[in-house]
Amino acid sequence: MNVATIRWSAACDACGATLHCSGTQAVVGDRLRWDEEHRCAGCGSTVLVCGDTLPDHLRTRMLAEHGAARLALSDTTVRRLPILRVLRADRGLTLPEAQTLLELMVSGRHHGTGPEIDLLARRLRAVGVAAEAVRPHGASGGS
Ligand SMILES: [Zn+2]
Known part of the structure; x- marks a missing residue:
């Protein structure tokens, strides 16, 4: 599979509960795509972002977790x-x-x-x- 996924957690900015975060990089067709999702277990606030060039913070985390x-x-x-x-x-x-x-x-x-x-x-x-x-x-x- 040409997909790499990482998961981590943080504290929600709005309510302080646990924020479940995930980041994915994949080959879609002939291009690289990435997305990042944050979902709060407390207040339900959700953030979804995506793009083509992997942001540094996701790339660093991905290399640390999966190796290069x-x-x-x-x-x-x-x-x-x-x-x-x-x-x-x-x-x-x-x-x-x-x-x-x-x-x-x-x-x-x-x-x-x-x-x-x-x-x-x-x-x-x-x-x-x-x-x-x-x-x-x-x-x-x-x-
Ligand atoms: Zn929250």
Whole structure:
């Protein structure tokens, strides 16, 4: 599954009761989506937000809880041009930024959340680059 979910609790701003919070990141179609939900057990107040670029606070929590997935390029001679094209088109990177990211990927040091790496690997495979997402040990992949 290309879905990662985290849950935590906090205190409600309005009444002080326990606020049940959850955050989800998923690959929907060909895009990353996230949502965050807060529901108060006391006063019933509910907050729902969603978007495409995962906010830092959710990303940090997700990486801490699920661990980071790694992008593995299995070709011994990586064709760099198609990869650079994918990186620049998907993320709006400049060429130097895309090259820096590519170096990380080639040396096996590019990490991200499960859904982020899954989608990147899928986009690279679509242009003929042998890439796969390597899940951290012990991760369930969400449910
Ligand atoms: Zn409340």
